[in-house]
Amino acid sequence: MNTLSRAENYLHLHGRLIDRLRFEAMFAGGSRERVLDLLSVYQNPDGGYGNALEPDLRGSASQPEPVSMAFWILDELGELNIARVRAACDYLLGITAKDGGVPWVLPSARSTPRAFWWEEAPDDPPGNLLITGPIAALLHKHGIAHPWLGPATEFCWSAVADIKETTPYEARAAVTFLNLVPDRERAEAEFARLREAILATVTFDPDAGGDAHFPLDYAPVPLRLPLFEQEVLDRHLDALAASQSDEGGWSANWPMWTPVVEHEWGGYLTMARLKTLKAYGRLDVT
Incomplete structure (x- = not known):
């Protein structure tokens, strides 16, 4: 399974409906109107x-x-x-x-x-x-x-x-x-x-744990501002792609204080990571 297929499977197992619909709208030809309708709730x-x-x-x-x-x-x-x-x-x-x-x-x-x-x-x-x-x-x-x-x-x-x-x-x-x-x-x-x-x-070590803030947290899409060298971005994009879990998602690096938020944040962050990989041309969306 490729990155998108694994992420879709993760969202079906863990994600809120709004994040599953966002995935469909962005990557599977789904309806944007359904996302808008649900967001209105x-x-x-x-x-x-x-x-x-x-x-x-x-x-x-x-x-x-x-x-x-x-x-x-x-x-x-x-x-x-x-x-x-x-x-x-x-x-x-x-x-x-x-x-x-x-x-x-x-x-x-x-x-x-x-x-x-x-x-x-x-x-x-x-x-x-x-x-x-x-x-x-x-x-x-x-x-x-x-x-x-x-x-x-x-x-x-x-x-x-x-x-x-x-x-x-x-x-x-x-x-x-x-x-x-x-x-x-x-x-x-x-x-x-x-x-x-x-x-x-900024935390420049892509393997750092805890409450770390990595370059792609500051630049989830390419910036007009010259904040990071391309070499830095490439290193962290490689690390981001490699950090997709076996289930297909990405998790938060802050405390999960009640069980439901681990799933809700997992779906939201999985969409955020996919958007970043897409914005930098690291995601095959064909």
Whole structure:
């Protein structure tokens, strides 16, 4: 069995329906409409997303991170310019902090089952680049105009400008924002300033265990920004392909705090790894 066939088998054994339908749409000529229909079930009347679309947030209420996840799925389908995205942006506008950014997590998470790293939010949480940056980046990529985007973009520029030393998740969010924001001169200047600080957060040993953040986590598709040499990317693409499990999937390198999330994350990450291999021309999709 080739990579795709093994992954399809893994998804049938472990993956959520949404990830199985995403596989069919991307690799087997399946219907994108079925993915859109199912994704709408995760969207709440307030326009936000919840209902464990982000597996580690088990509650039904809308939270910022599931909005980001929904937008990445819509991006993969080429369907970001639709009414439900505008409804989600309306939701974001309603929860945005005074600084223009979207909070990491909202207080409604306090009363729901969640992974321990989704710490209880303060009553008035500030904006956070980890959430705001990728969402703003995707809206810019697709040319989506919405009142939320201008202040959010300014928040991201300010947050990026404040970075000196950084963490892996913040660095990844900054790279995503700087890679897609339209003001290329400003983005490239900030990237040049931050490149060494970003690289300091990267795990370059493809065999490293634990909470490692590898080059392909920062560059799951080819970047406009010169972050990694091609030799580095090739080494990690080889390692990624080789790390497909005997069952055909890829697993997470963070704690699985309740049994169901191991399967849900496994399906989601298997789709993410396939997308990366495809983006770099490492997947035979004929």
